[in-house]
Amino acid sequence: MDTLKIIEKLAKTAQKEEIPQMDVSRAVMARIDTAQQDSAVILSFEWFAGISAAAASIVILISIPAWRYLFDPLAQILAPLQEVMLW
Amino acid sequence: MAGSVYKYRTATYNSSVENTDRDDIQAVLNGDTAAFERLVLRYQRQITRLMWRFSRDSFVCQRLVQDTFVEAFISLKTYKAKAPFLHWLKKIGTRTGYRYWKERDKQKQFLSLEDFDFAQKDKDRDIAPEKAANILHTLLDRLPITDKLVLTLMYFEDCSVKEIAQRMGWTAAAVKMRALRARKKIKKIAEKENLLEKLEWIR
Numbered sequence: 001m002d003t004l005k006i007i008e009k010l011a012k013t014a015q016k017e018e019i020p021q022m023d024v025s026r027a028v029m030a031r032i033d034t035a036q037q038d039s040a041v042i043l044s045f046e047w048f049a050g051i052s053a054a055a056a057s058i059v060i061l062i063s064i065p066a067w068r069y070l071f072d073p074l075a076q077i078l079a080p081l082q083e084v085m086l087w
Numbered sequence: 088m089a090g091s092v093y094k095y096r097t098a099t100y101n102s103s104v105e106n107t108d109r110d111d112i113q114a115v116l117n118g119d120t121a122a123f124e125r126l127v128l129r130y131q132r133q134i135t136r137l138m139w140r141f142s143r144d145s146f147v148c149q150r151l152v153q154d155t156f157v158e159a160f161i162s163l164k165t166y167k168a169k170a171p172f173l174h175w176l177k178k179i180g181t182r183t184g185y186r187y188w189k190e191r192d193k194q195k196q197f198l199s200l201e202d203f204d205f206a207q208k209d210k211d212r213d214i215a216p217e218k219a220a221n222i223l224h225t226l227l228d229r230l231p232i233t234d235k236l237v238l239t240l241m242y243f244e245d246c247s248v249k250e251i252a253q254r255m256g257w258t259a260a261a262v263k264m265r266a267l268r269a270r271k272k273i274k275k276i277a278e279k280e281n282l283l284e285k286l287e288w289i290r
């Protein structure tokens with residue numbers, strides 16, 4: 001008998017092998033539930049992160065001109081002096 | 088020959104089961120998660136059978152079956168019902184198993200055929216299915232994983248070239264070429280291990 005023939009014969013016999021029976025339905029459903037809960041948590045985190053990012057970008061937009069003004073010596077010279085009431 | 092088997096399988100697919108599948112899938116998509124449990128119960132035996140080809144460790148096999156169903160649940164929206172649900176599940180299962188092999192391949196350990204008892208039992212002229220499967224898996228383990236996948240699906244699942252190509256998203260020509268090369272390699276390995284001498288009592 002040829003080597004490949006004997007391998008094919010082994011394969012035909014191997015197909016009749018008894019496969020262990022296992023019930024995975026509960027485990028699968030539990031994993032799906034966990035995945036759904038996780039995705040809900042992730043979604044709320046995503047919302048929170050999105051809103052925070054939007055708020056932060058507004059603050060940055062407002063603060064950029066103030067930042068420039070603070071560190072520009074020319075602007076400081078030209079800017080009117082603050083008058084302080086002494087009495 | 089194998090191609091006709093595929094056609095036959097598709098043709099004889101029970102239409103009532105198909106309708107039940109369709110109802111359950113629709114229910115899952117409408118938010119009824121419990122309907123998916125029915126699909127799991129209906130197909131877990133076939134998927135376990137497939138995943139048993141990827142790992143003969145029952146714990147790992149169980150994990151692979153779970154992975155397959157969880158992935159099916161996640162991507163259920165993409166199921167277009169062009170083929171029976173079981174075919175789609177098997178496609179996911181095959182890819183899950185292939186991924187598992189890829190991960191495991193990094194720490195590859197071979198069993199030797201010397202570990203098997205090849206003696207003829209009880210004057211029987213046929214080898215026990217479990218032993219035959221173990222020997223075949225040991226031989227296939229020596230092949231690169233793509234070759235191993237092609238031959239595993241051909242030998243254990245009776246898959247045609249077309250079916251393997253569909254499951255893996257490869258071209259039929261590539262599968263044909265891989266099968267040819269894989270057969271040559273496995274023949275060489277088997278000859279090196281004197282398989283013919285060891286199993287000459289098989290008829």
